[in-house]
Amino acid sequence: QVQLVQSGSELKKPGASVKVSCKASGYTFISFGLTWVRQAPGQGLEWMGWINTNTGKPTYAKGFTGRFVFSLDTSVSTAYLQINSLKPEDTAVYYCVREMATINDLWGQGSLVTVSS
């Protein structure tokens, strides 16, 4: 079955780090790029950037440089989003998306990250 399965909800304190995983199955992982999208509670969607799963090269959107890190482990067909120095405003659902806005568009179920003291 072709799917992206993301890691579960996380509750973190301000200043901590979190690593969200996105595991692909049912297709060749390195054949499609992966995008990360953020959705704060009750808000719209923000494009965070994407990672080339063939080369590992990440591209970050404005506003997502510095504390946000995209990485891969191609041996287990998994992409990661790490957020460092967490702030309360990082509270959101984070989605990984394969080949967004194309015939191969496929979304993970989302991972809720809550940042609260």
Next chain:
Amino acid sequence: EVVMTQSPATLSVSPGERVTLSCRASQSVTTNLAWYQQKPGQAPRLLMYGAFTRATGIPARFSGSGSGTEFTLTISRLQSEDFGIYFCLQYNNWWTFGQGTKVEI
């Protein structure tokens, strides 16, 4: 940065009605425009890409039109399962989402 503006913010409609949602780009995005539907607690679902190409499994009552800076998503006869928030997305210059239109039944 390309700014996407959707209107209206909220639409209250009845089943069977024809619905038209608008999306405007701050500069031309040619036809690199997609539409998504999102329901509470779910990931967005792709409805349309390339401005007017329906995604796999999307019913024919959904249609898209436009190019350049003005785009429209039309639902010919609204069904109860069509409630949700609709987002447009441009991918001509990186990616930018609109703020969404909530369709209430």
